[in-house]
Amino acid sequence: MMKKLRQTPSQTIGPFFAYSLTAEQYGYNFNSIVNGSLTDDTAEGKKIFIKGNIFDGDGNAIHDAMIELWQADANGNYQNHFSSNNFKGFGRLGTGTTSDKSFTFKTIKPGSVANHAPHINVIIFMRGSLHALHTRIYFDDEQNEEDTLYNSVDAERRKTLIAIRNEEDGKVMYHFDIYMQGENETVFFEI
Amino acid sequence: MLVKEYLKDLSLPAFGESIIGKFDNNLTKNARKNHDPIGERIKVSGKVMDEDGRPLRNVLIEIWQANSAGRYIHKEEIHDAPLDPNFLGAGRMLTDNEGKYMFYTIKPGAYPWGNHFNAWRPNHIHFSVMGHQIGHRLVTQMYFPGDPLFEFDPIFQSVPVHARELLIAKFRMDWTDPEFALAYEFNIILNGKSKTPFE
Numbered sequence A: 001m002m003k004k005l006r007q008t009p010s011q012t013i014g015p016f017f018a019y020s021l022t023a024e025q026y027g028y029n030f031n032s033i034v035n036g037s038l039t040d041d042t043a044e045g046k047k048i049f050i051k052g053n054i055f056d057g058d059g060n061a062i063h064d065a066m067i068e069l070w071q072a073d074a075n076g077n078y079q080n081h082f083s084s085n086n087f088k089g090f091g092r093l094g095t096g097t098t099s100d101k102s103f104t105f106k107t108i109k110p111g112s113v114a115n116h117a118p119h120i121n122v123i124i125f126m127r128g129s130l131h132a133l134h135t136r137i138y139f140d141d142e143q144n145e146e147d148t149l150y151n152s153v154d155a156e157r158r159k160t161l162i163a164i165r166n167e168e169d170g171k172v173m174y175h176f177d178i179y180m181q182g183e184n185e186t187v188f189f190e191i
Numbered sequence B: 001m002l003v004k005e006y007l008k009d010l011s012l013p014a015f016g017e018s019i020i021g022k023f024d025n026n027l028t029k030n031a032r033k034n035h036d037p038i039g040e041r042i043k044v045s046g047k048v049m050d051e052d053g054r055p056l057r058n059v060l061i062e063i064w065q066a067n068s069a070g071r072y073i074h075k076e077e078i079h080d081a082p083l084d085p086n087f088l089g090a091g092r093m094l095t096d097n098e099g100k101y102m103f104y105t106i107k108p109g110a111y112p113w114g115n116h117f118n119a120w121r122p123n124h125i126h127f128s129v130m131g132h133q134i135g136h137r138l139v140t141q142m143y144f145p146g147d148p149l150f151e152f153d154p155i156f157q158s159v160p161v162h163a164r165e166l167l168i169a170k171f172r173m174d175w176t177d178p179e180f181a182l183a184y185e186f187n188i189i190l191n192g193k194s195k196t197p198f199e
Helices: A155-161 B002-007 B161-167
Strands: A047-052 A065-071 A090-094 A103-108 A119-126 A133-139 A162-168 A171-175 B041-049 B060-064 B090-094 B100-106 B124-130 B137-143 B182-185
Touching: A065 A103, A090 A103, A133 A155, A155 A162, B060 B100, B090 B100, B137 B161
Parallel strands: A047 A171, A133 A162, B041 B182
Antiparallel strands: A047 A103, A065 A090, A065 A119, A119 A133, A162 A171, B041 B100, B060 B090, B060 B124, B124 B137
């Protein structure tokens, strides 16, 4: 059998990614191919916002992390070809441009995919981490108990995967905080 | 493991050529205002493959780096070295049908970063790579051969000894653009299933 090639090791994203990966958000003169909008206003489905912070072990909001979301559309289908579609399903933000270090994504509430409850895949990179961190957002107004992956998580830690629904100024806002360490540490999945 | 079974095959979005601008892979041109950026012009190219050596096409590669003086354009950067008005330090491209990519850029300088007294980063280019599956999402750093700062850099040292060579580009005299730019080869192997052990 042919010898397998060895995987390229991961390295920290460091503090200076913004002028390349999230340039428009940070005001650099380089256009961005992805941003905090996973959809435009014409896509089918219920428009929602996902807002939150990423907290370190001391409870401080991290100001130089990058978070990516990847999700299915309202009918539970991934739009695998990223283009000028009105629904893209993929978004990316840094946490360094708001005074409270929060991120706010605009998207459509995803439909359920196969046997999974509606969810959003989350990928996080930050200076303090050697590799990508993967988690999932589930919604507090869905039947998550029917989701096998959700159920594979220890019952008392499942709440770290749940976004909480609020209405703010007539907008549907789901709040989802990520804790890197400590009592409320978010469940991260090994890929 | 249950989680892997559910997640490992999840596809990531495929990007099309239309998102890439004409000079996105040429950092010597994409922020040019009145003349070429200062520094040693180089070519960085290679192939993105899976662990069986199969080329991965349409993989999005985004890079960022310091300028030739070791200065990042990022607003939080504090190193006392000059910015170059003709250099941003950001680029991107998609791999072609043979998994190949190529950037023109300026060789980045070393810089002190305050991690400990007199801590200097070796010359490096940051890479963000987005392949086809969720396990193909990689952020890493490419180094240059023979850098004397390797042994002093905790970030380079965070990789196990046996895997460090995978982050060092190879000098390729045969790939140079004669009388124009020296060339370095940096191949990237993506696979979600056999990550380099870190602990």
